[in-house]
Amino acid sequence: MKFHEWQAKEAFAAAGMAVPRSVLAEHPDAAVAADLGWPRVLKSQVLRGGRGKAGLVVMARDQAAARSEATRLFASEHGVKRILVEEAVRFERELYLAITVDPVSGGGLVLACAEGGVEIEELAKTAPEKIVRAPVDLRDGLQPFQARAVAYGLGLGGEAAKSVARTLERLWKVFRSHDAELAEINPLFILADGSAVAGDGKLSIDDNAMFRHEALEPGREHYDSEIAFQAAREGIPYLQFDGDISLMCAGAGLTTAVYDLVNYEGGAVANYLEFGGPNYRKAVRAMELCLGNDPKVVLIVTFGTIARADVMATGIAEAIEKLKPRCPIVACIRGTGEEEAQATLRAAGLEPLSDTEEAVRMAVRLSRGGAR
Amino acid sequence: MKFHEWQAKEAFAAAGMAVPRSVLAEHPDAAVAADLGWPRVLKSQVLRGGRGKAGLVVMARDQAAARSEATRLFASEHGVKRILVEEAVRFERELYLAITVDPVSGGGLVLACAEGGVEIEELAKTAPEKIVRAPVDLRDGLQPFQARAVAYGLGLGGEAAKSVARTLERLWKVFRSHDAELAEINPLFILADGSAVAGDGKLSIDDNAMFRHEALEPGREHYDSEIAFQAAREGIPYLQFDGDISLMCAGAGLTTAVYDLVNYEGGAVANYLEFGGPNYRKAVRAMELCLGNDPKVVLIVTFGTIARADVMATGIAEAIEKLKPRCPIVACIRGTGEEEAQATLRAAGLEPLSDTEEAVRMAVRLSRGGAR
């Protein structure tokens, strides 16, 4: 789960890092009134990269500019609900600092760069030698000597080296205590006195560890749509798209393969929804979410083991009975209990298929108004 | 630094362990008035083992008994300043549970025994097979499976096994967060419902880590004498004895060797004091502490490297000048700068020696009223 900049900076500040003075504005008035001096920075709190290029982060020199920019941002197509209004920080240089998990070693991995504001993935391709990497054992934690080695490895000296090492130790605390996938400061400002201030903040928390971070319960604004938000509350994996074929599949890999096949066949996916694993009894709720997109067809594909075909089929029959979908339903249900499953689907008026690619082709045909 | 039972139990309770309800009484009235039901247990808060055998822990059936026992305890020769008054706990069995550091592996070591109230060191000799030992990596910490293995290793089952495992996980937290040398529960009561209650508590904290535990700053009652307390506040290693030869030496090993030699020669040590290492400039304060015991002789033996002989000798000369000791001083100062040191001592009216054993013999002779 990705969190907003303001949430990341709250975590950073709680860990002792310096962040710019700020006010979280939900209305242009607050962006203007905040006691932060001039100029100030207006940063739209949306979960997408490249906010600067998209004009979602702007400098305001005075009250008039702040008001007009804030008004523009709140009215933009990007669904800006909050603006983080920050004092403008005078800095001497910018750095990049991040911590993530390295799946190969099973350790933490510090990434740092003496150039801030970079796209680290871009840099990793074009100039990997500019990136300082430091593996960190998750059990030992980041040791002070490792933090120093990163700071000096960036070519820093004096007070700046010390404050970057200190900042990194604090970022490590945030990373570990938040079960982060990624904790990133980009840019990290270095001021004239060598002190470090987090200019931006990214914090992405492992969904599997969210139970340890209930206070951070993600809100509606962390999701692409109301349906996606509701699916998340049900624990049903869901992605919102804007096509007309609603996927209601079981198994992450299979659902992804079906998504590809629909695209190959020239169809357009309305949503990715996976009701396998622990959710295989939730067919009714799953179909309700799918129908919320008013799709032209619902495509059901499963090939399950524990997620038994017969149980899923019973749920689908129940869903049809209860929700009375107006659009056609294409079902291809295989796996444990598949004979009973097919019988159940037939009884519910469906024509069960047993070949995934055939089912996909049929769904695409139907979405174009074609016949079965 | 050893802490009192009541302090250990405060730490245990803060970590989520169950402890008996209690009141810390500084006067018999409080021991009687406490709302803890009858009978209750009166436990003298003194830092010595074998409190039960010494009559320092007693059961009181009623008000009269509580008053008379508390009065007796406060008036005893053991310097009882506080009594921990506890409810009597009805238990089904008693266990032993402790965590210490294993110097060979560099890990934590859990020690447990299905018999509570035992002397674990005694048991280690007579029936070592009764002790369950579990090494724990300090970096990984005690893992849940290790705690369970200890509980089941004690032959427990059902709820008791779970609560002992839970108690051990909490004891580990106390052990680590307090930089403990030893965290011990002896006995650990197991009640009829299988829950565990800490019947006693020992907590000994590493002196070298006391800087991380300022809230636990030891008080006067943690020391054998007022002089020992003052020495501790100066950071000067000191042990109180009741002989008449006051040792003012440098180096832990050498001071101990001198202590042995005095005893071999039939002398009696008034105090062990070591002003080597970082304290080698504190000769005046060290001698002041020694003279506080009103000894028959002060025996100074050093053989230092960083603790330079000439600096110590200058301090000693200054101490003699300032404190004007009435007892004789025997000085044997060797090591870096020893020629200057001997000259300085001679100028201060002393007769410097260069052989430790000769110095000890002279000190013992002088303590018996003999001549140099």
Add this chain to the structure above:
Amino acid sequence: MSIFIDRSTRVVVQGITGSEGVFWTRHMIDLGSSVVSGVTPGKEGQSVEGVPVFHTVRNAVAATGADAAMIFVPPRMAMDAVMEAMDAGIRKIVTVADGIPLHEAAIIRARALELGARVVGGNTSGVINPGFAMMGMFPYWIERVYKPGRIGVMTRSGSLTNEVTAMVVRGGYGVSSLIGVGGDPVPGSRFAEYLPDFQADPDTDAVVVIGELGGTMEEEVAAALRAGTFRKPLVAFIGGRTAPEGRRMGHAGAITSGGSGSALDKARALESAGALVADRPSAVGELLRKALGR
């Protein structure tokens, strides 16, 4: 010969008394696996499907000589269960738990590397040698999928494995050993680590890799092909070729980041290293025929 397990592998089932534990213990035994003991704290002395239960893995190992651990415990307890197995000396471990916290999965991986242990999973169906033995939960009774044969399979997925393996069988082949490394971002062991075993296995003629977007496991396979450490034919299917950048497709590990880890890049890396890459499951059988020349 077989990969990871055979009928002589002595399996202890952690969490054996839970409903999944009971159900799959029966099936593992039915297929022919040697399940010698189970572990559920507090239930030592009981038995499940005739298999004795112990409080701890150490007790189970001491009493029954178990040398492999099949773990059916919830994701929040998975790290502890894996650590317990490794602490008891076990070096082959399968954990099916779906939802192991990322940092704990990483610690499992790091510890396994230290000890030279192999942990399969989490978020996997496990390991199966169709017709012989399994540690995991596969519908081996579906013959059009789990037919014994000479094709090795490695996968990050569950249902998709059924889909693709059915295509292997439809193509006229069967499966020698199937390893599900799991769909998590930090699996306990990685595709490339099994290639030497498949290379050495006289019962495996070719390997099918079922990959997907995210991570670098498929690229590591490509590197092994380029390095020549794996020399048998390799066919791959990579899911998520049309997936949008930066969005997670179901599996926690299935996400591209910053232009790396895309399914298309993986397919290209594998192809340029000599693998045949299927663009859809149904193409797998044909590519195997092409690769094997029969």
Add this chain to the structure above:
Amino acid sequence: MSIFIDRSTRVVVQGITGSEGVFWTRHMIDLGSSVVSGVTPGKEGQSVEGVPVFHTVRNAVAATGADAAMIFVPPRMAMDAVMEAMDAGIRKIVTVADGIPLHEAAIIRARALELGARVVGGNTSGVINPGFAMMGMFPYWIERVYKPGRIGVMTRSGSLTNEVTAMVVRGGYGVSSLIGVGGDPVPGSRFAEYLPDFQADPDTDAVVVIGELGGTMEEEVAAALRAGTFRKPLVAFIGGRTAPEGRRMGHAGAITSGGSGSALDKARALESAGALVADRPSAVGELLRKALGR
């Protein structure tokens, strides 16, 4: 040959710009030790006594090929400094810090065991081969103590080492190698771990062990004698024979607990294993003569 260091050992001094670092770096060089680099974060580019200073141990190792670390940093930073040295690949480390927190000393020990590194100290004067080289802070200029010769010395103490070694010299001998394992309850390395080196050292005829109450290091030496892994004459002095039970005598490691670790028990264990045990420092020379027959 010599134990732990000789003149070819390439020493990096951590904390070289502190006052102790500067002072003892000069003396180590004077005695003949090869001090090749120093480390003080933030001071890379400076030099101390002609020795180049680096920000980190890795930098120092890369630039100067250091293979041993002499650490002069305060006790609260000692663990970090030792970890930094080990992380940089160094496997011979001396830390003199007096007051390393117990749990940190234990972690140092555990990590050193994992890596096969040898950490001498904390709370030690270090290691010296009189007349040749040292890592530590010994008054080697006092000739009646640090006279070169053929007697190995191992000690937990500082001042007492001067006292006892003076007796070795007064007895007509000199010292080959002296290892101060330090007075802490959890030293980085233990007496018995150096016995194989002394056994193999052609320049050592006998070893003097300067022990004291507390811990089990002297018992481990006795066990090595009994096992026959050390076969040269061994003379011991054990301080604290008259020490009261349960009270710490100066060194943090010097405490008996529950009747174990008493100096008397140690002396008995050593004697019964064939060592000669001096009851006072002055007896050491005579016992060496008895043991060596000359």
